[in-house]
Amino acid sequence: MAITANHNMGEKSNKSNESVHQPKSEKDLNYFAKLFTVQIRDGQTDQSMIEYLNTNKILEYHVNTLGRTTHHGNEYTYLGFFTEAAKNDFINNRRILGMIGKFRDLEWLNKLNKTITISATGIDGENTDINEVIQAIEDKLGKLKKVTQKTGNGKWISMKLEMEIKCTEDELFNTWES
Numbered sequence: 001m002a003i004t005a006n007h008n009m010g011e012k013s014n015k016s017n018e019s020v021h022q023p024k025s026e027k028d029l030n031y032f033a034k035l036f037t038v039q040i041r042d043g044q045t046d047q048s049m050i051e052y053l054n055t056n057k058i059l060e061y062h063v064n065t066l067g068r069t070t071h072h073g074n075e076y077t078y079l080g081f082f083t084e085a086a087k088n089d090f091i092n093n094r095r096i097l098g099m100i101g102k103f104r105d106l107e108w109l110n111k112l113n114k115t116i117t118i119s120a121t122g123i124d125g126e127n128t129d130i131n132e133v134i135q136a137i138e139d140k141l142g143k144l145k146k147v148t149q150k151t152g153n154g155k156w157i158s159m160k161l162e163m164e165i166k167c168t169e170d171e172l173f174n175t176w177e178s
Contacts, residue, residue, distance in 0.1 A: 030113065032110055033103040142163050
């Protein structure tokens with residue numbers, strides 16, 4: 001999905017004030033809506049959908065391409081949104097339903113924006129640099145708010161990490177891989 005410029009949605013913009021920072025790029029897209037590609041209304045091409053979305057200022061930005069993804073063998077066409085309110089407005093927009101098709105929430109691409117507590121136990125304190133572990137987790141998931149650490153027998157470390165995460169569910173579940 002390529003974003004070329006921000007613009008107001010429709011005639012009456014009801015942009016959400018959820019973020020104090022103006023979204024600037026694809027990286028700022030936190031919420032997504034999907035449509036089975038095979039369910040796109042009669043004869044609609046990517047280009048005709050893009051023209052419809054841009055001409056009618058349906059989105060908060062000017063779009064050049066639509067996203068495509070395959071999940072469990074199904075191909076989806078998707079769009080990204082800066083706020084959950086904008087995504088929900090789009091999903092419930094009757095003009096979109098009539099012109100393109102029924103979009104739904106694309107949960108596995110949505111960014112989680114929560115505070116969580118992670119418990120890590122049995123870390124080998126002699127062969128592990130805890131600061132590297134903490135930095136790697138912070139780089140991958142989000143900002144650490146609080147770290148509580150205990151050492152047992154001088155060798156093993158147990159930790160509780162309280163952090164604000166901004167990642168997808170898949171990224172969170174696959175934190176310990178690779």
